[in-house]
Amino acid sequence: MKIPSLKPATTRVDAGRRDFLKSGASAVTLTIASGVTLMAFGGSEAEGAADAGKRWGLLIDVNKCAQDCTACVSACQHENGWKGRGTPETDAQWIRKVTLKNHATGHETSMPVMCQHCEKPPCVNVCPTGASFKRKDGIVLVDKHICIGCRYCMMACPFKARSFVHEPTNNQSVNAPRGQGTVESCTLCVHRVDKGEIPACVEACDATGNGAMIFGDLKDPESEISKRLAEYPSVALRPDLDLNPGVRYAKL
């Protein structure tokens, strides 16, 4: 478990707000020894945008997902700066279109599959360094500062959602730093979510008019995604594993 150190002396960021939070009634500060401080914040009050009172999720309506449409994949590539090098075995793949065929009827279903942002993520369980972690708001991420590239998480993920960067990288997006020797996956566009925006794939899907993806807070019963989930049937991929993913599929 990594506890980011808080040393206001070394940063000039919004010191007033931090002091206010530290002095708030809901904040508990415990000094163990000089220089070692444990801090706990009550409720969902947090410094950053990661809010324990929220759980971000996606609902994908498979019926509305057009088979020949890859708008979500292209949008993700553009937003996060990953693209194939013509080597499918090793290319990065944050999100991909999967086609399922019912052999009895011949019916084909197409849908995007990405990191499912599990409540109990196996990738986090197996990570030997703590690089694979779940944010307070349910978004599962790789801290590439800590990742040693062992790829254990890739083996553990039942959705093959993670990729390993094999080649040196350049020209990365400021929002999604990525480099050789580390594992990466869908971040649910965490940099956008922190600004109150929706993920690039959802935006692109809306722009095509298909509207197959809904992004929202699963903990808020008034959010559109929660209402839809309550009203209509939906499934999680691999429900047998009891991972409670944040990504749900309808009409599958």
Added chain:
Amino acid sequence: MLRALVFLGLLLALAAPVSAQDFAGLGPEIPKATGDPHPEGNRVMRRRHMEMMRHDRDMTMHDGEREIDASISECFECHSVKDEAGGYVTYESEKHFCRACHDFVAVKVDCFMCHRSTPEGFEEPALHAMGSSAEQDIDLARTYLEGLAGEHTESGRPE
């Protein structure tokens, strides 16, 4: 020890006064920055820039705190160096701001294995190491391995 220091001090005091120009070339040549100077002063930044970035990276990564000042991408708003062609130099170039000092003190920074080393929006040229295709890499490896195998048969296996 103290005597040696006093002696050294005397020696320096007796030495002819030196001008700043005499030191040129002895230290790193730091590229000029644009924009306002750091409010903390350059001394603080030189000593603590790594702590500031490390601290803020954890806040951003784990807590989603995005309104931070000491972010690596903000460094390049003022500390980017242009090349002859008018584009920005990447970390591959010796002229890169970070490398000016880090090369001098022989410290390798890992930041740019993942982070871009130029301002946002600039189209970085392909990496030099990336110029070769996969086939060329395989050919290179094969030539190397064949060379090794050749050495092995020439020298023979030690009994």
